[in-house]
Amino acid sequence: MTIEIKAPTFPESVADGTVATWHKQPGEAVARDELIVDIETDKVVLEVVAPADGVIESIAKNEGDTVLSGEIIGVFAEGAAGSAPAPAAQAAPAPEVAVAAAGADDIIMSPAAKKLVEENNLDVAKIATTGKGGRLTKEDVINHLDAGKSTAAPAPAKAPVQASSPAGLMPMIEVPGQGRPEKRVPMTRLRASIARRLVEAQQTAAMLTTFNEVNMKPVMELRKQYKDQFEKRHNGIRLGFMSFFVKAAVEALKRFPAVNASIDGNDMVYHGYQDVGVAVSSDRGLVVPVLRDVDSMGLADIEGTIGDFGRKARDGKLGIEDMAGGTFTISNGGVFGSLMSTPILNPPQTAILGMHKIQERPMAVNGQVEILPMMYLALSYDHRMIDGKEAVQFLVTIKELIEDPARILLDV
CATH class of the missing domain: 3.30.559.10 (Chloramphenicol acetyltransferase-like domain)
Known part of the structure; x- marks a missing residue:
C-alpha cells in the first residue's frame, strides 16, 4: 500500500517551508516513526517521520524546494522493504545515480551526496559509505569533509581548486584567475x-x-x-x-x-x-x-x-x-x-x-x-x-x- 508523504500543517504565522534534508532516499528501508525529512520554516525545523515500516518509493520535492502546508512531497510504500524497484528505475525527480570511481566499483549516491562530491571534486573511492547496500549518503560526504581526509579528484587545469575552511563548513572554492577563495551559501x-x-x-x-x-x-x-x-x-x-x-x-x-x-x-x-x-x-x-x-x-x-x-x-x-x-x-x-x-x-x-x-x-x-x-x-x-x-x-x-x-x- 502506498502512502503520500505530506509536509506538516504549518501554523497560521508560517506561509510555507523549505525541504532542508532528506534523511532517506528512494529505495531505502525505513522503520515506523523514523525521521525521513526535515522541513525548515522561518522559525523552526519541522520533522516528518515514517508512518509505518516500508521504503521511500519516490520523492516529489527535492532539498531546497519550497513546500506549502500539507503539500505532497513524496510517496511511501508500506511494508515494501526489499521489494522496491532499484533507485535508477524509479520516476523520482532526482533519482540516485551510479558514478564510476577510478579503481573502485560503481558507487550508488544520493542526489545530495552527488552534489557535494561534484562541488568539492572528491574521490568517492576514498569516502566511507554507511548507506544501505553500500550507498554513499550526504552525511558520509560531510563526515569525510569534516575529518579533513578528503583529497581532490584529478581535474582539468582550469577547474576550481579546493581551499581550506573552518571545520564543519564546506570548503571554499578558489576562483580561477583571482587566487582568492570564497564561497556563496544561500541564507537559511x-x-x-x-x-x-x-x-x-x-x-x-x-x-x-x-x-x-x-x-x-x-x-x-x-x-x-x-x-x-x-x-x-x-x-x-x-x-x-x-x-x-x-x-x-x-x-x-x-x-x-x-x-x-x-x-x-x-x-x-x-x-x-x-x-x-x-x-x-x-x-x-x-x-x-x-x-x-x-x-x-x-x-x-x-x-x-x-x-x-x-x-x-x-x-x-x-x-x-x-x-x-x-x-x-x-x-x-x-x-x-x-x-x-x-x-x-x-x-x-x-x-x-x-x-x-x-x-x-x-x-x-x-x-x-x-x-x-x-x-x-x-x-x-x-x-x-x-x-x-x-x-x-x-x-x-x-x-x-x-x-x-x-x-x-x-x-x-
Whole structure:
C-alpha cells in the first residue's frame, strides 16, 4: 500500500517551508516513526517521520524546494522493504545515480551526496559509505569533509581548486584567475527571518540604549555558598546567574509596566503577566524561546527550563509554541566574552536587557579602592513607548536587586 508523504500543517504565522534534508532516499528501508525529512520554516525545523515500516518509493520535492502546508512531497510504500524497484528505475525527480570511481566499483549516491562530491571534486573511492547496500549518503560526504581526509579528484587545469575552511563548513572554492577563495551559501529561512526582523526593528522603533554596571560579588558569593545544595536539592539543576537576572527583571517589570508593554499600530498594549524571552544561540542562528508566567517560577524552574531550551536549540527541536509571544527579552552576550553591546529590540516588545562579561575592575567603595567583579548592563528601549526616566530607573532597579539579592525575596 502506498502512502503520500505530506509536509506538516504549518501554523497560521508560517506561509510555507523549505525541504532542508532528506534523511532517506528512494529505495531505502525505513522503520515506523523514523525521521525521513526535515522541513525548515522561518522559525523552526519541522520533522516528518515514517508512518509505518516500508521504503521511500519516490520523492516529489527535492532539498531546497519550497513546500506549502500539507503539500505532497513524496510517496511511501508500506511494508515494501526489499521489494522496491532499484533507485535508477524509479520516476523520482532526482533519482540516485551510479558514478564510476577510478579503481573502485560503481558507487550508488544520493542526489545530495552527488552534489557535494561534484562541488568539492572528491574521490568517492576514498569516502566511507554507511548507506544501505553500500550507498554513499550526504552525511558520509560531510563526515569525510569534516575529518579533513578528503583529497581532490584529478581535474582539468582550469577547474576550481579546493581551499581550506573552518571545520564543519564546506570548503571554499578558489576562483580561477583571482587566487582568492570564497564561497556563496544561500541564507537559511531562519537566518533570513532574523535579518528581516532586525532591520524592521531599527527602521520602525525609536531605539535608544542606556547603560549601567552591577557588582556581581553578592550573587557570586550566594551562588558559591549554596550551589552544591541547590544542585542536590533540585535533581542536578545547576544554579546560574541567568535565573537571578530573570527574577530581577520580573520585579522591575512590575514596577515599570511600560517596559512590559508592546505597540500595536496606534495602541499601546500593557501586559498583566511577564513572559520573558531568553536569547539562545544555535547553529542555525539566534532563537528566543519564552519563559511563561515567570512570576510563578522559582530559580530552579527557570534554570531547568533554560537548560531544556538550550538543548532543544542545539538539536533543532524548538517548536513554534516555544518561541511565540514574550513581553520582554534578555540576551547574554557575556557568555561569548562581550564586554559591552547595544542589543536590538525583539518586535513588538519595547525593551531588551543585555548582560555582558563579568570582569574584575577597581571600584571606589566607601572611599577605598576595591577589586570587584563587575558587569555592564544595557537596556535598549523604544522611546515611543518608554521615557528615558523610566528606562534608567528600570535598569537601576535591576542593579539594586542583583547587588542585594534579598530584595528579590522581600519584594523591596
